[in-house]
Amino acid sequence: MSKKKVLVTGGLGFIGSHTVVALQEDGYEVVIIDNLSNSSLDVLGGITQITGKTPEFENIDLREKSAVKNFFEKHPDIDGVIHFAASKAVGESVNKPLLYYENNISSLVYLLQELYKNDRANFIFSSSCTVYGQADELPITEDAPVKKAESPYGNTKQIGEEIIEDTCKTKPEFKAISLRYFNPIGAHPTAEIGELPIGVPQNLVPFITQTAIGKREELSVFGDDYPTPDGTAIRDYIHVMDLAEAHVHALKRLLEDKEKKNYEVFNLGTGKGNSVLEVVKSFEKVTGENLAYKIVGRREGDITAAYADTTKANEELNWKASRSLDEALESAWKWQKVVQKREEEDI
Numbered sequence: 001m002s003k004k005k006v007l008v009t010g011g012l013g014f015i016g017s018h019t020v021v022a023l024q025e026d027g028y029e030v031v032i033i034d035n036l037s038n039s040s041l042d043v044l045g046g047i048t049q050i051t052g053k054t055p056e057f058e059n060i061d062l063r064e065k066s067a068v069k070n071f072f073e074k075h076p077d078i079d080g081v082i083h084f085a086a087s088k089a090v091g092e093s094v095n096k097p098l099l100y101y102e103n104n105i106s107s108l109v110y111l112l113q114e115l116y117k118n119d120r121a122n123f124i125f126s127s128s129c130t131v132y133g134q135a136d137e138l139p140i141t142e143d144a145p146v147k148k149a150e151s152p153y154g155n156t157k158q159i160g161e162e163i164i165e166d167t168c169k170t171k172p173e174f175k176a177i178s179l180r181y182f183n184p185i186g187a188h189p190t191a192e193i194g195e196l197p198i199g200v201p202q203n204l205v206p207f208i209t210q211t212a213i214g215k216r217e218e219l220s221v222f223g224d225d226y227p228t229p230d231g232t233a234i235r236d237y238i239h240v241m242d243l244a245e246a247h248v249h250a251l252k253r254l255l256e257d258k259e260k261k262n263y264e265v266f267n268l269g270t271g272k273g274n275s276v277l278e279v280v281k282s283f284e285k286v287t288g289e290n291l292a293y294k295i296v297g298r299r300e301g302d303i304t305a306a307y308a309d310t311t312k313a314n315e316e317l318n319w320k321a322s323r324s325l326d327e328a329l330e331s332a333w334k335w336q337k338v339v340q341k342r343e344e345e346d347i
């Protein structure tokens, strides 16, 4: 049987690149589309180092409808699509909503339009636990209601899911899965690839590693008066390699016709919540570093706690997150040191 060919959009980004590794290691042939707006061509080298294989790469901006059309004319043999490409900075989306609606919605529509021309589509969408807002019950199941989005970014995920679901309703052969990620962290254990935040990181772990390496003065812990055991906010931190592997499971479900409905939604998390201070302590323990941090006021829009009920993903996707928080933080630190070394060599 010939190898299945998968298009990975945003495949040079953080989660995309780790997923490309997982796909290639599982024998898939990968074609990446990325416009390098939040990534670098060096990532291709990292993927090659780990897997011994360089994926095909097309520098395409998915906002260009004709480029998307040309891509599918050139690659009529795509078996599945994993769509990571999007803009993802929540704060930026509040100031530049149209940029987010254009990039995250137009690109999705253009991709779906091309796929819709075929008899069959296997589509996986990067969604987020942000669709649940502050859920009324924890852990969060896929049945928890979607709450009004707190930001244009969050709204693009909700609208994106609706667009896909509406499309699936019209054609049974059009099959899709939305994966709602909790908080992806860490890097590949080889430290050949990892997260490359541009500017000041919005997420906890890159901020921690950048502080520990001396790039930031101190970590601000936003609020210690939440109704949680230590007063800091709780999230479900999932190792990016666990997340990457879940995509391979989701893709197989579609390719092997194992899905129960032609549109499905899964939470991807560990099922366990950790507070900000627990993450800081775990980081200090595994790295031996002392982290400078201060408690400041709550950040607007932040919720108290979110962690996944992973039963559905565990049972239906036959997948379970297996890596620990310590392991994830250790890999993030190893990666930060590589990034630092590269930056110093560039100077």
Ligand SMILES: NC(=O)c1ccc[n+]([C@@H]2O[C@H](COP(=O)([O-])OP(=O)(O)OC[C@H]3O[C@@H](n4cnc5c(N)ncnc54)[C@H](O)[C@@H]3O)[C@@H](O)[C@H]2O)c1
Binding pocket: 009, 010, 011, 012, 013, 014, 015, 016, 033, 034, 035, 036, 037, 038, 039, 060, 061, 062, 063, 083, 084, 085, 086, 087, 088, 103, 107, 126, 127, 128, 129, 181, 182, 183, 184
């Ligand atoms: N990282 C997280 O915490 C998180 C959480 C939930 C959901 N997500 C979603 O997962 C996906 C991947 O996230 P990530 O953290 O890997 O982000 P990332 O920014 O590292 O990767 C996205 C990639 O898409 C590319 N891209 C963006 N717009 C494009 C366009 N118009 N055409 C072609 N390429 C384009 C970027 O250059 C980048 O390489 C996104 O859809 C994001 O919203 C991320």
